[in-house]
Amino acid sequence: QQQVKQSPQSLIVQKGGISIINCAYENTAFDYFPWYQQFPGKGPALLIAIRPDVSEKKEGRFTISFNKSAKQFSLHIMDSQPGDSATYFCAASKEGETGANNLFFGTGTRLTVIP
Amino acid sequence: EAGVTQFPSHSVIEKGQTVTLRCDPISGHDNLYWYRRVMGKEIKFLLHFVKESKQDESGMPNNRFLAERTGGTYSTLKVQPAELEDSGVYFCASSQGGPQHFGDGTRLSIL
Numbered sequence: 001q002q003q004v005k006q007s008p009q010s011l012i013v014q015k016g017g018i019s020i021i022n023c024a025y026e027n028t029a030f031d032y033f034p035w036y037q038q039f040p041g042k043g044p045a046l047l048i049a050i051r052p053d054v055s056e057k058k059e060g061r062f063t064i065s066f067n068k069s070a071k072q073f074s075l076h077i078m079d080s081q082p083g084d085s086a087t088y089f090c091a092a093s094k095e096g097e098t099g100a101n102n103l104f105f106g107t108g109t110r111l112t113v114i115p
Numbered sequence: 116e117a118g119v120t121q122f123p124s125h126s127v128i129e130k131g132q133t134v135t136l137r138c139d140p141i142s143g144h145d146n147l148y149w150y151r152r153v154m155g156k157e158i159k160f161l162l163h164f165v166k167e168s169k170q171d172e173s174g175m176p177n178n179r180f181l182a183e184r185t186g187g188t189y190s191t192l193k194v195q196p197a198e199l200e201d202s203g204v205y206f207c208a209s210s211q212g213g214p215q216h217f218g219d220g221t222r223l224s225i226l
Contacts, residue, residue: 002157034214043119043206043217044158089158100146100210102160102171 003027004092006106013113019077021109023090026071030092034103035064035075038087047088048075080113087111117141119218121207127224133195136221140189140209146170147190148215149182153203161205164190197225 006023013019025033031052036044050057050064050073057064063076077084087110091103120139128134140147149161161180162172166187175182179198184190194201202225208215 004157006157036217041219043208043219045217046214049214091158100163100165100212102148102163102174103150103158103215104160105150105158107155107157 002107003104004090004106006090006109008109009107010110011112013080013111015080015082015113015115017080017113019075019080019084019111019113021075021088021090021111022072023074023092023106024070024072025092025104027092027094027104028071029094030104032093032095033064033066033073034091034093035062036089036091036105038089038108044089077111080111082113082115085111085113119207119209119216121205121218121221123221124219125222125224127226128197129226130199131196133193134197134223136192136194136205136207136223138190138192138207138209138218140207141211141216144209144211144216145187146210146215147184148208148210149190149192150206150208151203152206152220153200158206161192194223197223199225201225 034049035047037047038044061078066073090106122137147164152158160174163170164184181193204220206220208217
């Protein structure tokens, strides 16, 4: 059973546009929600992360919106650039007190930004 | 600071053979994780080491998979005997009180 559902599977956006990727989860015990960016031939790299005590987090052109009641979170990439073309994964985990636990990933979104 | 390194980057073997993947975590990281991505699906957790101990191995698919972490440093993941459904990209990640850092993965193809 997939713990985190991600959509869309692929996304094509014009340069300068906004890219939006959505994720939903079931386990209300999750307390850490990172987004990872992956380029071909490379491993996933942490992009931005949020905890459920805030509804939004922004870092540069990247923003996470978090809706605890709906159990949904999304990544917004403002002013999308061709260099943003990559696969994006949302994830969730239950870190608790140890601060370390396995991640449950979505299936990934392949983003293509057209110049 | 060196990142997480994985060897080999690619491995092609025949069904029934044995393959061993290696992961060198970031120095000082107690937590080491193995994940696998089968084509088109999500990255799935396999197991988690804390130092040399297995904290959680609930994601290991079956007893053909054996993971070890010698002295709490590098880790190996052995698949014996390999089956067709074991094909995929195997990722290793490490952490120490912060986010997980991933290696570039080993692409494993079983023929």
